[in-house]
Amino acid sequence: MDEVKDLIERLFRTELPSRALDTEVAKALGWKEEADGVWVNTQGxxxxxxxxxxxxxxxIYTFASSLSPRGGASWENGVASAQIGDGRLIQAKTPEIAMCIAAILAVHSKGD
Incomplete structure (x- = not known):
């Protein structure tokens, strides 16, 4: 869980998209990289x-929609917000990053 918390903190601080973060977000959302380099998610x-x-x-919205039929993202004047279902309203620099954080929290709060 410390890895997830660290990832969320880094996402809150980031201002730009990052392929390195994409890889970490994918793993946090349940994707796994197979030996042949192909990525597989829990839905196959x-x-x-x-x-x-x-x-x-x-x-990220497509993934978030698999978690809940309710949710969305918005942005205005340099701040973006996202929420999935009844989860916490997240604010970050971009709607994509806000939705990433909301999705990670939704996935990792299941069963709490």
């Missing part, structure tokens, strides 16, 4: 690389 989805979660609102 396969991808040749980790999804572009920190730069693609479509990618």
């Amino acid at each position: 989805g396969r991808s040749p690389r980790a999804p572009f979660y920190t730069s693609s609102l479509h990618a």
Whole structure:
């Protein structure tokens, strides 16, 4: 759980998309990289690389929609917000990053 907490803290501080963070976010959301380099998620989805979660609102919103039919993201004047279901309202520099944080919290709060 310390790794997840550290990732969330770094996401709150980041201002730009990052492929390195995409990889960490994907792992935190349940994706695994197989020996052949193909990424597999818990629903059986396969991808040749980790999804572009920190730069693609479509990618992270699609994942978030699998967690709850309710939620969304908004942005205005340099701050973005995101929420998934009844989860915490998250504010970050971009809607993608806010949605990443909200998704990680939703995944890791299940069973609490």
